[in-house]
Amino acid sequence: MVEIALKSKGKGGRSLSKLPSTLDVQPTQSVEDLYQKIGRLTGLGKDRLRLTLIDNTVLADGYDLEKYDLQKGSTVFVKDLGYQxxxxxxxxxxxxxxxxxxxxxxxxxxxxxxxxxxxxxxxxxxxxxxxxxxxxxxxxxxxxxxxxxxxxxxxxxxxxxxxxxxxxxxxxxxxxxxxxxxxxxxxxxxxxxxxxxxxxxxxxxxxxxxxxxxxxxxxxxxxxxxxxxxxxxxxxxxxxxxxxxxxxxxxxxxxxxxxxxxxxxxxxxxxxxxxxxxxxxxxxxxxxxxxxxxxxxxx
Ligand SMILES: NC(=O)c1ccc[n+]([C@@H]2O[C@H](COP(=O)([O-])OP(=O)(O)OC[C@H]3O[C@@H](n4cnc5c(N)ncnc54)[C@H](OP(=O)(O)O)[C@@H]3O)[C@@H](O)[C@H]2O)c1
Known part of the structure; x- marks a missing residue:
């Protein structure tokens, strides 16, 4: 397990008020799992979210988190894409x-x-x-x-x-x-x-x-x-x-x-x-x- 930091990105600050500041993740877990988890925690559902790294790389469905080499303290930015x-x-x-x-x-x-x-x-x-x-x-x-x-x-x-x-x-x-x-x-x-x-x-x-x-x-x-x-x-x-x-x-x-x-x-x-x-x-x-x-x- 590694603890990553979560930060809200873009104008959706208010809608992401329930976003926790950190989250424990397994490197072997799928990106989709992470979307689902954050979707549940924020109450927005996974389809409204976009997760990115500091260099703007989008965490893409279909891969495991290992691909993105998340370390302890890595920051994942969470953007609310709005109504879908x-x-x-x-x-x-x-x-x-x-x-x-x-x-x-x-x-x-x-x-x-x-x-x-x-x-x-x-x-x-x-x-x-x-x-x-x-x-x-x-x-x-x-x-x-x-x-x-x-x-x-x-x-x-x-x-x-x-x-x-x-x-x-x-x-x-x-x-x-x-x-x-x-x-x-x-x-x-x-x-x-x-x-x-x-x-x-x-x-x-x-x-x-x-x-x-x-x-x-x-x-x-x-x-x-x-x-x-x-x-x-x-x-x-x-x-x-x-x-x-x-x-x-x-x-x-x-x-x-x-x-x-x-x-x-x-x-x-x-x-x-x-x-x-x-x-x-x-x-x-x-x-x-x-x-x-x-x-x-x-x-
Ligand atoms: N007249 C116009 O201005 C205009 C403009 C754009 C399109 N169109 C028409 O609309 C049609 C559809 O456009 P589109 O942009 O959606 O076409 P597209 O990106 O080529 O995709 C068509 C479908 O195939 C899937 N797909 C594409 N490449 C794939 C791959 N390598 N492996 C598996 N699935 C793949 C796409 O899934 P994803 O959801 O993953 O992409 C999508 O469901 C066009 O072919 C064209 O006839 C017209």
């Missing part, structure tokens, strides 16, 4: 936005655009593709993904939903479903873009199934993914997501969808770089050397 919401619920809410916003702009032509008109083939296709995309995302969030975190801070729901409700919801829907007198895009381009969208969505789904198969249910295990798309890049699911929205940009010919594509691609690039570095760090020596980050054969 289930990770799955956040996804279900954020994807629900576009599912109601797109039909809203598509069907309420008179009140929104001031007249009744027939939608073009391209507008019908965008509505159909956007709805199918977000129904798929809802399905995957509920039944496919095996998330490692049960919850996230409640405030994230506003940030995350903003991305989907505003940029892929109101922004795309308002501009794409307005009266459009432009001639149709050539059939060849229309069918190739539609086929590209189907290919991208099916491929994205396959990569999600692959990721879910790496983690036994109820665990937080992480493994090196192989196979479809993963032999090219670390995050093929993001690559196929980008391809799908690229196809929608071609079909819609709307700056609004280009804006969503750019914001999404920049976000996914930043996440992919982090994931790629983490794979290389956690699986040093074993991680395939030629695997790119996000764009096959490029970067």
């Amino acid at each position: 919401i289930a990770w799955r619920t956040v996804f279900l809410i954020e994807y629900f936005g576009p599912l109601i916003i797109h039909p809203f702009f598509y069907y309420l032509q008179k009140p929104i655009y001031g007249k009744e008109f027939e939608h073009t083939r391209e507008q019908q296709t965008v509505l159909c593709f956007v709805l199918l995309h977000f129904i798929k995302r809802e399905y995957e969030s509920a039944f496919v993904h095996r998330f490692s975190n049960a919850t996230m801070p409640l405030k994230n729901i506003f940030k995350n939903s903003g991305h989907y409700w505003l940029i892929s919801g109101f922004n795309i829907a308002y501009w794409v479903y307005r009266p459009d007198s432009r001639p149709s895009i050539p059939d060849g381009i229309y069918y190739v873009a539609s086929a590209l969208w189907v290919y991208a969505e099916v491929s994205n789904y396959i990569t999600h199934i692959n990721l879910a198969s790496l983690r036994p249910a109820g665990t937080k295990e992480r493994k090196i993914p192989h196979g479809y798309g993963f032999n090219w890049v670390s995050c093929p699911n993001y690559f196929f997501e980008i391809l799908g929205w690229f196809a929608i940009c071609i079909i819609s010919r709307s700056l609004s969808s280009v804006i969503f594509l750019i914001v999404s691609a920049v976000t996914m690039w930043a996440w992919a770089v982090k994931k790629h570095k983490r794979y290389r760090r956690d699986f040093a020596g074993k991680y395939p050397k030629n695997r790119k980050v996000l764009f096959p054969f490029l970067a």
Whole structure:
């Protein structure tokens, strides 16, 4: 047994008023045990807490305390992350936005655009593709993904939903479903873009199934993914997501969808770089050397 010091960190000082100043721990005990114990002592539960060392290293679930070499007198900082919401619920809410916003702009032509008109083939296709995309995302969030975190801070729901409700919801829907007198895009381009969208969505789904198969249910295990798309890049699911929205940009010919594509691609690039570095760090020596980050054969 070693006695460690506990200190509260961040703005949650009051909520951590029950935090003891010291705690006896076994080096062989799991990090999860420590979270549970401090969650019980503070009355906040383990999901609201983040434990860090003096150098800001986060004590991560899935390891024993031995990994962090805690000595007598080592300080563990305890942060209250605030009210939590289930990770799955956040996804279900954020994807629900576009599912109601797109039909809203598509069907309420008179009140929104001031007249009744027939939608073009391209507008019908965008509505159909956007709805199918977000129904798929809802399905995957509920039944496919095996998330490692049960919850996230409640405030994230506003940030995350903003991305989907505003940029892929109101922004795309308002501009794409307005009266459009432009001639149709050539059939060849229309069918190739539609086929590209189907290919991208099916491929994205396959990569999600692959990721879910790496983690036994109820665990937080992480493994090196192989196979479809993963032999090219670390995050093929993001690559196929980008391809799908690229196809929608071609079909819609709307700056609004280009804006969503750019914001999404920049976000996914930043996440992919982090994931790629983490794979290389956690699986040093074993991680395939030629695997790119996000764009096959490029970067
Ligand atoms: N349009 C946009 O702006 C945008 C932005 C981001 C994502 N998306 C879409 O949302 C999808 C999901 O995004 P995401 O960021 O959650 O994807 P992700 O981080 O790749 O994770 C997908 C699922 O697989 C798990 N996972 C990832 N790597 C794993 C590994 N090596 N071993 C075991 N399990 C692993 C994740 O668990 P953890 O909980 O441990 O991470 C998560 O449950 C994307 O593929 C994309 O289609 C869209």
